[in-house]
Amino acid sequence: MSAPSLSDRPVVTRIAPSPTGSMHIGTARTALFNWLYARHTGGKFLLRIEDTDRERSTKDAVQVIFDGLAWLGLEADETPVFQASRADRHVKAVDEMLARGSAYRDYMTPEELEAERTLARAEGRVVRSPWRNLSPNDAPDRPFVVRLKAPIEGETLIDDQVKGRVTFQNKDLDDLILLRTDGTPTYNLAVVVDDHEMGVTHVIRGDDHLNNAARQTLIYEGLGWETPVWxxxxxxxxPDGAKLSKRHGAQAVGEFADMGYLPEAMRNYLAKLGWGHGDDEIFADEQAVAWFDIKDVVGAPARLDWAKLNHLNNHYIRQADVSRLTALVAEIHKSRDWKLREADLPVLERTVPLVRDGAKTTLELADATVFVLRQRPLELPEKAQALLTEETRARLSRLRHVLTETQAWQVAELETQIRAFAESEGVGIGKFGPALRAVLAGGSPAPDLAGALVSLGKHESLGRLDDVLSPAP
Structure with missing residues (x-):
């Protein structure tokens, strides 16, 4: 009984990064689309580490991939596959192709290969080894590579779910090397064998691999295997329409995490880079899974838009659990060498809800909470000291008395008390508000006056006022 065709099997997608550096945002978007399509169809999402470059594929680089996917919340459904451990299976597949006549041993010497390349360039064709049609019985005793015996006539068609039908002329596709002289497999061979044996039904990847799809299709055909959906x-x-590079800012997933973006914001934003659902800009993971179809991905390049990413991140910061945000903010402060005390954590947790509405990143959120961590007595900047005229000091002293009598230390109550005090003084809040903010925050960013007072707490707020209003010794 023959194996069921791809159309009759559950969808299996994969992400197959090489552990040779940071995890690029393009790889992250590819991983997300594979994950979404697998979830949308009730299939599987797999991870393969293409670690055949042994010099560059380090344990640290592999961990970067694991960390990046974990941070994004894109968990694979099975244990990761390491490509380098499968070399014997890749070689066995080549043996099968040799037996089928879809591959051949090429004994050209480096000098002969260079001469053939020169001739091929002059004749405007791809390289063709004379060993393609020679009998193996005539093989010399010297090193060889194994090449795909690609068809010379006709076309190879790629029915791509994003690009549409793409046609490659077979005369332009060379007999690519499958095994090197040292017996190690090449990229295109390893990918085909691994995808087939992992049961991958849909290969969703960047369009820089489109040419590889034609070559890999020929390998699938040479092995008698069904080609996946491309x-x-x-x-x-x-933002300028040029290929993403360092001059555009962050490129790696880790950089976005370090810059204070939340993973749910990144998932939402990456989903919008090349795909969308009507006019919906903000959507939960469950909605993205329900709506996503690979056929709806647009073929034009997407542009990184920092303003949109910041808008989304602000939305998710405002929606996030306060305890989670507090933990993130605390870690940022620690990374900046703040010596956090145990008593600072509840203060931060009290402050975060009062300052997060204006924060585009968790770094900005941390910046907005610095004022509650500063130790008394605060050193006021010169501009703040200039606000403390004799008249203003007297007014703040009267306000301190009002605040001392305030029982409900809450934003609404304190706002009422400050407004009532301004009316009783016959002035606008602008006459003393900037000076009060300076006293409470010491020149650091802070929320509105009532929010700053609540963040600091009654004891600390009155203490900071006392530090400024008490006569110098």
Missing amino acids: AHLPLIHG
């Missing part, structure tokens, strides 16, 4: 995603460009 979907090649457009690249991500910078």
Whole structure:
């Protein structure tokens, strides 16, 4: 009984990064689309580490991939596959192709290969080894590579879910190397064998691999295997339309995490880079899974838009659990060498809800909470000291008395008390508000007056006022 065709099997997608550096945002978007499509169809999302470059594929680089996917919340459904451990299976597949006549041993010497390349360039064709049609019985005793015996006539068609039908002329596709002289497999061979044996039904990846799809299709055919469904995603460009590079800012997933973006905001934003659902800009994971279809991905490159990312991140910061945000803010402060005390954590947790509405990142959120961590007595900047005229000091002294009598230390009650005090003084809040903010925050960013007072707490707020209003010794 023959194996069921791809159309009859559950969807299996994969992400197959190489552990040779940081995890690029393009890889993250590809992982997300694979994850979404697998979840949408009730299938599986798999992870393969393409670690055949042994010099560059370090344990640290592998961990970067694991950490990036974990931070994004894109968990694979099975244990990761390491490509380097499967070399024997790759070689066995080549043996099968040799037996089927879809591959051949090429004994050209480096000098002969260079001469053939020169001739091929002059004749405007791809390299063709004379060993393609020679009998193996005539093989010399010297090193060889194994090449795909690609068809010379006709076309190879890629029915791509994003790009549409793409046609490659077979005369332009060379007999690519499958095994090197040292017996190690090449990229295109390893990918085909691994995808087939992992049961991958849909290969969703960047469109820089579109040419590989033609070559890999020929390998599938040479092995007598069914070709997967192809979907090649457009690249991500910078805001200026040029290919994303360092000059556009962050490129790696870890950089976005370090810059204070939340993973749920990144998932929402990355989903919008090349795909969308009507006019919906903000949507939960459950909605994205319900709506996503790979056929709806647009073919044009997407542009990184920092303003939109910041808008989304602000939304998710405002929606996030306060305890979670407090923990993130505390870690940021620690990374900046703040010596946090145990008593600072409840103060931060009290402050975060009062300052998060204006924060585009958790770094900005941390900046907005610095004022509650400063130790008394605060050193006021010169501009703040200039606000403390004799008249203002007297007014703040009277306000301190009002605040001392305030029982409900809450934003609404304190706002009422401050407004009533201003009326009793016959002045606007602007006559003393900036000076009060300076006294409470010492020149650091802070929320509105009532919010600053609540953040600091009654004891600390009155103490900071006393530090300024008490006569110098």
